[in-house]
Amino acid sequence: MAFTQAANVVERIVGHSDNTSITTDVSNYDNEYGMETGDKILATTWQGKNKNVGVIPQLEKGDVLGHECCGVVERVGPEADRVEVGQRVVQYSQFDRTNGNKIENAMYGKRTAGMFGYSHFTVGFAGGQAEYTRVPYGNVNLLHIPLDVPDEKALYLSDVVATSWHCVVDTGVKKGDVVGIWGAGPIGQMCAEFSFFYGASRVILIDGGDAAWRLDYVKTKLPKLEMISFTDLLRGKSVTSRVKELVTGGLDVALQCAAGEYAKGWTHYFEQMLGMETDTSELLN
Structure with a gap:
């Protein structure tokens, strides 16, 4: 304030x-x-x-x-x-x-x-x-x-359609790509749809916690979608390691659709409070 x-x-x-x-x-x-x-x-x-x-x-x-x-x-x-x-x-x-x-x-x-x-x-x-x-x-x-x-x-x-469309187009999703999407909200759901539209061979949607139900919902709309719920991973296993198990050589495209203005650490929290934040990698981490 x-x-x-x-x-x-x-x-x-x-x-x-x-x-x-x-x-x-x-x-x-x-x-x-x-x-x-x-x-x-x-x-x-x-x-x-x-x-x-x-x-x-x-x-x-x-x-x-x-x-x-x-x-x-x-x-x-x-x-x-x-x-x-x-x-x-x-x-x-x-x-x-x-x-x-x-x-x-x-x-x-x-x-x-x-x-x-x-x-x-x-x-x-x-x-x-x-x-x-x-x-x-x-x-x-x-x-x-x-x-x-x-x-x-x-x-x-x-907003939402345009944001999702440009997210997919600007990152250059093309035929045969394997796409990973962090966040299964409206933006992530539409990015999955648009990734398949542009020819992605596989799309992996990542979410979890209280939002894990969204993964099951999107699966009913896009049956060929693959999913990772980070809350279901065994102790010591990360989303990154699970992605590497699923995709030889890793993803071709990674899309961050998990929203913004979220502070996970104290440094970012005080940056927000003082109005000093610019960009953060915490969502992806």
């Missing part, structure tokens, strides 16, 4: 770069952009440490969360001639030329695009866990949902 507040103060001092093409930092309107008026809407907002997610720097009290959403167009701006009121749409979670945050640029050497519902670290766009969401560049940032596609399927186009 202290780091988040400090980061917000620093950003106000150093200001933003002039590379953005739209007004940013409008997650809520109790600021220089005006006061909140009219009827209140239901929304999931960040209210402080231990009240909701808190690992993302530069959250401010009242910020609306949620970066994956779909819904119905209620109102359009004067330049949004590709979308109409009443259309069902799903939105991207990022936009180009919308992030002028100098702190992010200093920490990572580059900027991500602006993101819905993350924080002012990614320029504070209000998120989608709300009755209404403002969508910058709605003309190109909204995909029309066909009538025969339910919301429960269309929703994944906002």
